[in-house]
Amino acid sequence: MAVSTMLSITGTGAGNPFTGEFRPLGLFESKFYERPRKPYSSSCMNGHHFPRHKCIWRLPSNRNLNSKSKDSSLVLATGKENVSEDTDDMYDELFNKYGKVVFRRKDQKPQSAEVDDDAESLSFAVELANVASQVKAADIKVLFVKPLVYWTRFFIITTAFSRPQIDAIGSKIRDLAEKKYGRVPSGDTKPNSWTLLDFGDVVVHIFLPPQRAFYNLEEFYANATPIELPFENQPPFRG
């Protein structure tokens, strides 16, 4: 449904009345009116650039559309170049009425709250690293990956030398997280040569030494700032 409405808007030369058709359109659709896509075009509707790959498509949700109808009408204006005179006047009216407000993300917290959350996660991460070092895990690294990766804040990468040790580290970390912070990880329950515990904003990776070298996450996340740990780190290879 949304698709047909979107298309009829583009043919505004026919003089369709606008007000009726505004409401179903949403934020995402403004980006559909970019240049026709050439092969290997680099831009995508999210503004991400993929040098080699084709785009991904997100259909707008009807639920969101109605609540953002006012904002979406303004966003549409910025995306299109060849609009008719009627729409220009219409947009001018709206701008005068509501001011030049472009869409503002409602789920982003202010800077101060973000920093507090980061500090909380940081203390959580450092505590988990402490626990790991108590079990004699080697070469513990805590990386602040928030600027690189949006789905988590911290990575903890550590090496264990045997499966029972991986099990021990995993269970100690789980217990501490549950008791002190009340957070339950989603992740591997059985120990694996790469065991992962996902606490949402902190992700713990426990490797066996050959796997650590094989996957080489430190190289992949080399741009992340490492966090100083308050205890002494054991050397990566024992004996």
Add this chain to the structure above:
Amino acid sequence: MASGFASKWSKVGRQLLGGLGNNFSGLLSTSHEITCSNPLFQQQRTFIQMRTVLKVVDNSGAKKVMCIQALKGKKGARLGDTIVASVKEAHPNGKVKKGKVVYGVVVRAAMQRGRCDGSEVKFDDNAVVLVDKQGQPIGTRVFGPVPHELRKKKHVKILTLAEHIA
């Protein structure tokens, strides 16, 4: 000429949801638009099932695999599901060879998948990352975008190895 244009439009429309370009908006008349946004002109994408050929997007050595079984789902696999596949094409010196039976996690699917906020995601191709039976990725890096659905499906390892997350 109009028919030629319509067929070109319908092909593009199939790929791109039927809504593109300032050029198109200028050139199309109303009747064209309505027919092209019609479900009859859009390709219906479906599940990944037996005999589906998928692209491999990690550096495990394989290039193309053919699905032989979708592990969950009666109709087939979707985005984020695991499949059993047979390697059909591989790089000469890679970790997997042609003819090997491997497990894979679907990271891009042409069929749309709904998200909890009501939106849907779909990609232009079907792509898979090879894993072993325990779920450990065989390759060390994943190329191209991967969707967020993998986190819910406990494939966080693939997310950490991915270069871009959708």
